[in-house]
Amino acid sequence: MPAASTHKAETRLYDRLFTVEQPDAEEGKDFTELLNPDSLKTVTAFLEPSLAEAKPGEQFQFERLGYFVADAIDSAPGRPAFSRTVTLKDAWAKVGKK
Numbered sequence: 001m002p003a004a005s006t007h008k009a010e011t012r013l014y015d016r017l018f019t020v021e022q023p024d025a026e027e028g029k030d031f032t033e034l035l036n037p038d039s040l041k042t043v044t045a046f047l048e049p050s051l052a053e054a055k056p057g058e059q060f061q062f063e064r065l066g067y068f069v070a071d072a073i074d075s076a077p078g079r080p081a082f083s084r085t086v087t088l089k090d091a092w093a094k095v096g097k098k
Contacts, residue, residue: 006046010081013041
């Protein structure tokens, strides 16, 4: 799809909130020390024009990235905002670890 026919949208990529699996099990540490600074990344995505009119709550799969929902608060016609709800399984990550 040519770049001229795409539509810009705010896209939020969420990751784990904490840097450890059980933050309450970390003796002597305040939970704020264990917050993941990369738990939210906001990026500009270039989407198909039909997604410009996505209604809040509508769900979509973005190829190779995961499943997203049009944000119920920040989305508006012509100015969509999407939040990732589920990532896709990354088979290549396992291959790279071997």
